[in-house]
Amino acid sequence: MSTAAETTGGEAEPWEEVTPDAARRLLVAAVEAFAERGYHATTTRDIAGRAGMSPAALYIHYKTKEELLHRISRIGHDKALDILRTAARREGSAKERLADAVSSFVRWHAGRRTTARVVQYELDALGPEARAEILGLRRQVDAEVRGIVEDGVAAGEFDVPDVQGTTLAVLSLCIDVARWFNVDGPRTPEAVGELYAELVLRMVGAG
Amino acid sequence: MSTAAETTGGEAEPWEEVTPDAARRLLVAAVEAFAERGYHATTTRDIAGRAGMSPAALYIHYKTKEELLHRISRIGHDKALDILRTAARREGSAKERLADAVSSFVRWHAGRRTTARVVQYELDALGPEARAEILGLRRQVDAEVRGIVEDGVAAGEFDVPDVQGTTLAVLSLCIDVARWFNVDGPRTPEAVGELYAELVLRMVGAG
């Protein structure tokens, strides 16, 4: 009863940048626990137990429980931003880039739902400085999507009266996937990504 | 430093069905605290303090902290379902009814954001039986929206390849308003409701 993270395999093995091995095991255990029960309802004893270690082992690799959340949130936001940047900067029309951005962003939120849940819903548990850092990353996320929408409007591909409001709605739609998506449900991450890309193209008048 | 609930006045004064007065004050205090910090991070001492009472007073009106959450969640879901039912059963085309449902549902999530946040995001903190009861209400919420979409498809007003998936997306979009909406931000609940109604009509091919 240990490995449970490789369910929704996809892009490059996650958390590989976290070393040494014991620190990564603790972090993966924390992601699962935070996603299941929430940050405040998760105990350091639970995290250490899932990683097969004693409670004290956690504090060799992390100063506090909050530092664990901060690291998870930081790495997760970096990954999400990387996904959107890749889609935004590829070749193609604004329509193609927006569909790509939405489908890959949604695939990540569905396929790596545990991580996404922690990243998107536990922001308030961070202290002021860590929180401010993450909010900066979120502004960059917003800017990437808004950029594609603006390109589409400028090129005459899209019909969008309220660019900022529509950008907000598109991101909101994608992010909420982490709340409702069920791994045992009838839909695959890929299917939801495709459906959502179509819906978003309709929202910007390019369906 | 007591009253802080009548900020986003709108439909009939909420929580009026909760009596006696002390029980209502405790419940309103709990809604604010749960929305700000989350259920698990809120202490019974904080709730009682916000209501101007001693910690022990809470247990005269509620058996446990979880009973408070259950009552809030139950009343909130009833209200949300009532809003959707009213829109779904009025006279008019499916397009008009869907726009009405989305705009009023969104207005509630934005205007009564503290309540909506607790209702939509603290479900997992409930025990199994209470949770099952609330999930039943959520299925009714889904059925109301799906009904309007099906009507629109049958009447030839909408073009929707995946009715269930689109219904899910519409509800998801509305619910996530409770996560990002900021009372001090640039948008009023009414403006967001109008924008979202337009976006949803585009999603169903009736924009």
Place this chain on the structure above:
DNA sequence: GCCGACGGTGAGCGAGCGCTTAGCGCGGCG
């Protein structure tokens, strides 16, 4: 004008929290 009932308080219980510290086992180097 006394009395019971009810809504409320002050103090505190057992438990579990985040985190610390003293010490142990083991692998690499001289």
Place this chain on the structure above:
DNA sequence: CGCCGCGCTAAGCGCTCGCTCACCGTCGGC
């Protein structure tokens, strides 16, 4: 082969949590 240092554990500290209990003020009925 002996010893040092690093990764880890067992035990537990101080604190706060949800919740309880003995008691008290006020107010309507006789």
